[in-house]
Amino acid sequence: AQKITQTQPGMFVQEKEAVTLDCTYDTSDQSYGLFWYKQPSSGEMIFLIYQGSYDEQNATEGRYSLNFQKARKSANLVISASQLGDSAMYFCAMREPNTGNQFYFGTGTSLTVIP
Amino acid sequence: GAVVSQHPSRVICKSGTSVKIECRSLDFQATTMFWYRQFPKQSLMLMATSNEGSKATYEQGVEKDKFLINHASLTLSTLTVTSAHPEDSSFYICSARTQGYSNQPQHFGDGTRLSIL
Numbered sequence: 001a002q003k004i005t006q007t008q009p010g011m012f013v014q015e016k017e018a019v020t021l022d023c024t025y026d027t028s029d030q031s032y033g034l035f036w037y038k039q040p041s042s043g044e045m046i047f048l049i050y051q052g053s054y055d056e057q058n059a060t061e062g063r064y065s066l067n068f069q070k071a072r073k074s075a076n077l078v079i080s081a082s083q084l085g086d087s088a089m090y091f092c093a094m095r096e097p098n099t100g101n102q103f104y105f106g107t108g109t110s111l112t113v114i115p
Numbered sequence: 116g117a118v119v120s121q122h123p124s125r126v127i128c129k130s131g132t133s134v135k136i137e138c139r140s141l142d143f144q145a146t147t148m149f150w151y152r153q154f155p156k157q158s159l160m161l162m163a164t165s166n167e168g169s170k171a172t173y174e175q176g177v178e179k180d181k182f183l184i185n186h187a188s189l190t191l192s193t194l195t196v197t198s199a200h201p202e203d204s205s206f207y208i209c210s211a212r213t214q215g216y217s218n219q220p221q222h223f224g225d226g227t228r229l230s231i232l
Contacts, residue, residue, distance in 0.1 A: 035220055043206060045159075045223035052218050091158065093221075101212070103149070103221055107158045 002026065004092050006106035013082045014114050020067070021077040021109045023092035029053075033095040034075040035103070036066065040088045048090075051075055082113045118142055119211050121224025129232055130201060136194045136227045138209035144189035145211035149221065150182075153206040165192040199231045 005024045013019035025034065034051040051059045051066045059066040067076040079086055092106040118141040126134050138148055146167045151159040163184050164172040171184035181203075183195040192211075196203050208226040213219050 033218055037223075043208070043226040043228070045208065045210070045226075047220040047222070050218055050220060101147075102161065102164070103210075105158045110156075 002106075003104035004094055004106035006092055006109050008109045009107070010110045010112070012112050012114055013079075013086075015084060016081055018078060018080045019082055019111065021079070021090050021092075021111065023075045023077065023106060025073050025075060025092075025094050027073075027094065027096060029096050029098050031097055034066070034068070035093040035095065036064070036075075036077045037091045037093060038086075038088045039091060039108070045091075049077070079111075084113050084115060087111060087113045119145075119209065119222045119224045121209050121227060123227060124225060125228045125230075127230045127232065128199065131198055132231075134196045134199055134229060136196075136207055136209070136229075138192045138194070138211070138224050140190045140211045140222075143211075143213045145192075145213070146189060148186060148192040148209055148211045150184060150192075150194050151208045151210070153208060153226075155206075159208065162194075167192075196229065199229070201231045204229055204231045 003026050032053045036048040038046045049059050049061045049064045049066050051068045058068050063080045065078045089108045089110050091108045094104045120139045122137045148165040150162045152162050153159050161174050162177045165184045165186040167186045167189050173179050186192040206226050206228050210221040210223045212221045
C-alpha cells in the first residue's frame with residue numbers, strides 16, 4: 001500500500017486565489033510527521049511546512065497552511081493568495097520514527113498559477 | 116537554517132565513466148544522509164541511506180556495486196555512479212537531517228543532473 005497518496009497530478013489556480021493540494025497517508029504508528037516540499041523546475045527541494053501527529057492545531061507558515069484531519073489521515077496543503085512563483089511540483093511526505101525515520105514521498109502535484 | 120550543498124549540479128559524460136557526487140552538510144552534523152533518484156515528472160525514489168562510519172543501507176533493487184556510497188565524515192557523503200551508462204541518466208538528490216525529534220525536516224541539496232552520452 002502507498003504510504004502517501006497525492007491524487008492530483010496537475011492543478012491550476014488563478015493568481016491571488018487560494019488552492020488546496022490533497023494528501024492522504026497510511027500508517028499504523030501513533031507518532032509520525034507530515035511534511036510538504038516544493039520543487040521548482042530548477043530541481044531543489046524546498047521545505048514548506050510540518051505537522052506532527054500529536055499537534056492539535058493546524059500548522060501555518062505564512063501563506064501555507066496544513067489542513068490536518070487525523071481521523072481521515074489527510075494532510076492537505078492550502079496555499080493562499082497564489083503567486084506566479086508558486087508554480088512548481090509539490091510533494092507531501094511522511095516520516096515514521098519506527099521505520100528509521102525514513103521519509104515517504106507522494107507522487108507529487110504540479111501546480112500552475114495562471115496570471 | 117540548515118544547508119546542504121551538493122556538487123556538481125550537472126554532469127555530462129561518456130558511457131563507461133564513473134561519476135562522483137558530493138553531498139555536504141554545511142552548518143550541522145549529519146550522521147545520516149539519504150540519496151534519491153528522480154525521473155522526469157516523477158517522485159523521489161530513495162536509493163540508499165548513508166550512515167557515517169558504517170555501510171550504507173540500500174533499497175531493494177538498487178545495485179550496491181553500481182552506486183557506491185561513502186560517508187566518511189559527519190558532514191560529507193559521496194555517491195559514485197560506476198561505469199555509468201545512458202540508463203543511469205537521471206536527477207540525483209541528497210538530503211540530510213539534523214538530530215532531534217521527528218519534526219526535523221530533511222534538508223535537500225540542489226540535486227545533480229547526470230547525463231550519460
